[in-house]
Amino acid sequence: MGLYWMVFAMVGVISIFRVLWYGRRPKGYPPGPPTLPIIGNLHLFPRNGVLHEKFKEWADQYGPIVSLKLGTQTLILLNDEMAVKELLDKRSQNTSARMDMFLSEFGGHNQILMRSNDETWRRQRRMYHQNLNSQQADIYVPYQSFETTQLLRDILNSPEKFEDHIKRYTTSVGYTIAYGMRVRSIEEKKAARTMFEVRTENIACSAASLTNEHGIFRMLPNSVIPFLKEIERLNRVESDLWDEQYQICRRRIESGHVRPSFCRDMIVTNTVKADYLSERELKFNAGHAWAGASDTQFNTLWFFVKQAMILYPECQKRAQEEIDSVVGASTLPQWSDWTALRYTRSILKETLRFYPATITGGMPHAVTKDDTYLGYLIPAGAGLVNNVWTLNNRVENPRKFDPSRHIDDSRSTMESAIQADATKRDHFTFGAGRRICPGTHVADRGLFIAISRLLWAFNFERILGEALEQDDFEPGFITSPRPFRCKITPRNEAKRTKISEIWEQSENFLDENGDYIQEFYDRMVRGQAVTA
C-alpha cells in the first residue's frame, strides 16, 4: 500500500512538473519576455490589435532575435536584416516549412499559404514561378491598364465611394489575372462577395489558433466544437467557389477561346509528370492567386491615399509635377514609365514600407531541423516571423513618409528582396526566402499603374476639421487604415473631360455584362495596345 501511494505521488509530482514546464522557455533559446507556466507568453499578446507594436517593443528590448512561447509552440521574431537574410534566405532549405496549423487541415491542406513545404507545395509554387514571373506578369498589364480606366471614371462619378472603387479595381484585376474574367461591380458579383467573406473570416482563424496551442482540442470530433463547424462551413464555401470559377475557365478553353489567365496557363502547362498537380490543387492555386491579389493590393492603395495624398500633400504635388513633365498632361502614365517616373515609383516603395498590409509579417515560416544562430538554439518546429513593422522602421526618421529615400532605386520588389546586402532592401513587406510572395511582379505593375494614374487625374485633400491619425490601423492578418473621408476632385476641367473620353473608348471593348469582348483578348494575345 505504502509503495502504491509513493508511486502514485511520484507520478502526480512528475505530471504537475511536466504541466508546469509547458510554456517555459528552455535554456539556450533566444531571449524574450518572462513566461508563465502552461500559457508561456500568451497573456502578453495585446487584445486590441497592436501586435506589431508589441513585436517592436520586444525587439527593442531583447535584440535581433526574440523567442516567445505560445503554450507548447515557439515563435521567433527576426528583427534585423541580417537575421532575415541568414535564416530565411540563406538557410531557406531548413526554414521554409509552415507551423503545424489546425486551420490548414481544412480544404485538404491545399491552401498554399498555410501548406508546409512538401512535394505538393513545391509543385504549386512552381506553377507560380512559371506562370507569374516577370515576363508573364507583363502579359497582364493590359488588364491592369484597362481596369484603371474604370477606376478613374468611378472616382470621377462618386468620389465619396473611393474606397469601394479601389476595392473593385484590385478584385477585378485579381480575377482577370486568375481567370480571364472581370468584376464590373462587387455588389453584382456574388463570387467576389463570397471570396471576401471567406478571406476576412478572422474570428474563425483566431479560434482555430487556440486549437493549435491546446492540442487536446484536436483529439475531439469536429462536430462537438462550435467554431470548427463554422470553419468547416467556410471551407466548403471556398471549395465550391474555386470549383465554380475553375469550371468556367475550363469550359472557355474547351470552346477554343484564348483568355490569358493564370488558371488557363496552369491547365495548359500541367503536363510534366514530376510537377503534376491534381485538379483540386489547380483549383485552389488559382483561387488563392485571386484572393492573395485582392485585399493586399486594396489595402496598399487605400493606405497610399491616406498618407501620400492626404497627410503628405507635398509628396502628391511633387509626383504630379513629375508626371506632367515626363508623361504630359493629356497622356495616361504606363507601366513602361517605371524607370522615368522616379518619384512616383518611390511613392509606391515608400507606401509599402510605411504601411505594410501584412503588418505582423504574414504567415510565419517554420524550422524543419534544430539549428543555431548567434549562439542560440533555433528549435525544429519553431515559427520564424519576418517582423515586418520592426524591419521596415529601421531607417532614419522612420515615421516620416519620405519617398525620396528610394529615389535612386529602380529595382523591382523581387530584385530588391534577393540582393546580397539585405540592409539595402526597400522593405520587407512581401516576406523572404523560398516562401516570399510569388505575386510581387503582378503587384508592382498593378500598384504602379494605379498610383501613377490616380496622381495624374485627381487632387486629394483632407477634409478640414476631421481628425486623421497617421498610425491608426484596423487589426487583422491583413491590416487597413481606419475608414476616413477625403475630398477628391479632378485636377482641372481638361482632366475631367479626358477621364470620360478614355472610359468611353474602353467601354467599346466590353459586352453587355461588363466582360471583355473577344477583340480585347485577340489584341492582347497579339501584344497590341488595347486601351489608353
Ligand code: HEM
Ligand atoms: C501588396 C500586395 C501583396 C503583399 C503585401 C503580399 C504579401 C505576402 C506575404 C508577406 C506573403 C508571405 C511571405 C512569406 O511567407 O515569407 C505572401 C504570400 C503569398 N502571396 Fe502575396 N502579397 C501581395 C500580393 C500578391 C499577389 C498579387 C498574389 C498573386 C497574384 C499573391 C499571392 C501570394 C501567395 C500564393 C502566397 C503564398 C506563398 C507560399 O506560402 O508559398 N500575393 N504574400
